[in-house]
Amino acid sequence: MGLRDGVELYQDGAVIKNRDVGDWSGRLPGVDSVEELRVETSMSSAQFDRPGSVILSTKSGTNGVHGSLFETNRNSGVGVARRRQDFFTKPPHYVRNEFGGSMGGPVYIPKLYNGKNRTFFFTSYEALRLVSASTFSTSMQTDAMRQGDYSGLVDSLGRLTTIYDPLSTGAAPAWIRTPFPNNTIPVTRESPNAKYLLSVMPEPTFPNVNPSVASNWFGVTPSATSDYMVTSRIDQRVSDRDQLFGRVSVGHDKVLNVSAGGPATIPPLSGPLNWVLGTYHDVSVVGSWSHTFSPVFLSSTRVSWSHEFKFVGSPSDPNIPNMATYLGCRIWGTIPLTRIPPAEWVSASTSRPSRCALTPREFSW
Helix, strand or coil, X not given: CCCCCCEEEEECCEECEECCCCXXXXXXXXXXXXXXXXXXXXXXXXCCCCCEEEEEEECCCCCCCEEEEEEEEEECCCCCCCCCCCXXXXXXXXXXXXXXXXXXXXXXXXXXEEXXXXXXXXXXXXXXXXXXXXXXXXXXXXXXXHCCECCCCECCCCCECCCEEHHHCCCCCCCCCEXXXXXXXXXXXXXXXXXXXXXXXXXXXXXXXXXXXXXXEEEEEEXXXXXXXXXXXXXXXXXXXXXXXXXXXXXXXXXXXXXXXXXXXXXXXXXXXXXXXXXXXXXXXXXXXXXXXXXXXXXXXEEEEEEEEEEEECCCECCECCHHHHCCCCXXXXXXXXXXXXXXXXXXXXXXXXXXXXXXXXXXX
């Protein structure tokens, strides 16, 4: 069946690639923490388990104390032109700040220990704060469609898309259905589900455009990213023949954007609908012992451990502790739908009407 991934990513000899998705875990190691980057496209060393390898080596401290600081900034308020696709005179919001620092040198504890020529440290911190928006277009229901009137649902050739009454389905084998008069769904057949969804989705910005032919909603979709990576390393020169080092890296990545898959990437008017939160927290630990037996014979032993926490889903909302309860969906959870009689399909909640339960006489558009 072959290899799932032909290229592996290593840092100090330890794998930092996610086996689940075949990509690196969270934020990559900071630029200031990398001493060497080597790419092997084929015939990697026998110590690596993939034909191709991307090998990173972390910096170590020296006898001299050295450090660095940096900050990069991009801002849509300065020197950014809007795209030709934009329907705005001002470009979408974009503010990016990437910053960090590093420091390394000998371990020195006054009156207790002087690690010059023996013990060295190195640590780095890098972070990203990004708040941006991008232009997006899609098709939304017109005002008439929100009232059930689909008489204008025609394609570019003027052909009408007929809406049939699902409750009029005849017997097999014909399964004939009756169209709604004038291609209009009665308001009495509106489901709570459709009513709620339409109430929180924005109306078309170009109401005269046929959504079956072209996009009639144009706007900006926001996103935010916040992440950091901390790398710390200790090197110990035990003797001329033995050297030890240990490295710990901790990364955190949080991304919040508007995305529900397909054409539903539009910001809702309220609530967590369409919002997706991705949180990644990674810890990587490596220990190494190198021993020189002779000028032509040496050994290197490494032990590594990593842990990753990953969450992708709807962000929490203090006003909505439970989404099923908020929507009035008493049929969700541990009760199978097939065990609930039709007479109980409608939520019994008196404080909030059900937005997801359907009665036999309802039809969602």
